[in-house]
Amino acid sequence: DTEVTQTPKHLVMGMTNKKSLKCEQHMGHRAMYWYKQKAKKPPELMFVYSYEKLSINESVPSRFSPECPNSSLLNLHLHALQPEDSALYLCASSLDLVTGSDYGYTFGSGTRLTVV
Amino acid sequence: LAKTTQPISMDSYEGQEVNITCSHNNIATNDYITWYQQFPSQGPRFIIQGYKTKVTNEVASLFIPADRKSSTLSLPRVSLSDTAVYYCLVVGGTNAGKSTFGDGTTLTVKP
Numbered sequence: 640d641t642e643v644t645q646t647p648k649h650l651v652m653g654m655t656n657k658k659s660l661k662c663e664q665h666m667g668h669r670a671m672y673w674y675k676q677k678a679k680k681p682p683e684l685m686f687v688y689s690y691e692k693l694s695i696n697e698s699v700p701s702r703f704s705p706e707c708p709n710s711s712l713l714n715l716h717l718h719a720l721q722p723e724d725s726a727l728y729l730c731a732s733s734l735d736l737v738t739g740s741d742y743g744y745t746f747g748s749g750t751r752l753t754v755v
Numbered sequence: 756l757a758k759t760t761q762p763i764s765m766d767s768y769e770g771q772e773v774n775i776t777c778s779h780n781n782i783a784t785n786d787y788i789t790w791y792q793q794f795p796s797q798g799p800r801f802i803i804q805g806y807k808t809k810v811t812n813e814v815a816s817l818f819i820p821a822d823r824k825s826s827t828l829s830l831p832r833v834s835l836s837d838t839a840v841y842y843c844l845v846v847g848g849t850n851a852g853k854s855t856f857g858d859g860t861t862l863t864v865k866p
Contacts, residue, residue: 643798670852681842681856682799695852729798736852743789743846746798 640665645730645747653755654720660750662713662730670694670736671713672744673705674729682729688713689736720754727751757782757845759857766863773830775860777843780824786847788819788826793840793859802841803828830862838864 643664652658662671670689674682686705687695693705702724704716713730731744760778767773779788787806791799803810805817805826816829830837842859 672852681859684853684855687852689852727796731798743791743801743804744799744844745801746791748798749796751796 641745643730643732643745643747645728645750647750648748649751649753651753651755652717652720654722656720657716657718659717660715660728660730660752662715662747663711664732664745665711666732666745667710668732668734668745669710670733671707672731672733673713673715674731674746676727676729676749686715687736694736717752720752722754725753757786758855759843759845761841761843761857761860763858764861764863766865767833768865769834770832773833773837773862773864775828775830775841775843775862776825777828777857778825779843779845782823782845783847786845788817788823789844789846790815790817790826790828791842791844792837793842799842799856833862833864835864835866838862 646661672687673685676682684697685699688707691707702719706714727749729749731746733744757779789804790802792802793799803815803817805819807819810817818827840859840861842856844854846854
């Protein structure tokens with residue numbers, strides 16, 4: 640299995656809702672990432688987990704809460720989002736943080752989030 | 756963090772070779788250079804990674820000069836399906852995991 644699977648593919652939520660995005664990989668990668676991408680912009684790093692511990696938090700608002708229950712799974716819990724949080728949320732994984740392998744980061748197809 | 760600079764856009768025709776250059780002046784000794792391709796509403800896809808000189812795989816070549824302050828992604832004989840955004844990304848030990856995407860290059864391949 641050489642994929643990163645993200646669910647759901649599309650999500651519409653109200654500003655008072657609580658929802659979660661899920662990301663799964665079975666490649667034995669020990670680093671996992673959340674990125675946010677607005678239309679016609681590059682992906683922006685949000686969080687990085689290394690060996691299931693939060694390694695990097697790029698000053699993301701607390702309405703986004705990451706969780707790494709095990710080495711294969713990464714969640715992003717959403718609460719009280721704003722319309723400007725609407726974006727494509729991408730999950731990625733790599734062998735480790737330094738990723739000296741030949742395969743770089745493996746990205747999922749993303750969750751298209753719309754906040755209404 | 757190594758900041759990257761690429762041309763905003765490039766046009767090409769089917770069957771031509773395309774070279775996209777990326778500048779990364781403050782790359783560190785233990786950083787690698789990687790390139791990604793992204794289609795609309797999809798995640799970026801890894802193309803190639805290198806440290807120095809030349810790397811080639813089945814889809815592209817990567818040229819890195821001795822000073823490593825720039826790199827060039829070469830796509831041989833492009834087709835319409837190569838129309839996408841291409842990002843170079845510096846990754847590695849200096850700021851492990853904290854790689855920042857630049858603005859990328861939108862490549863448009865015309866028939």
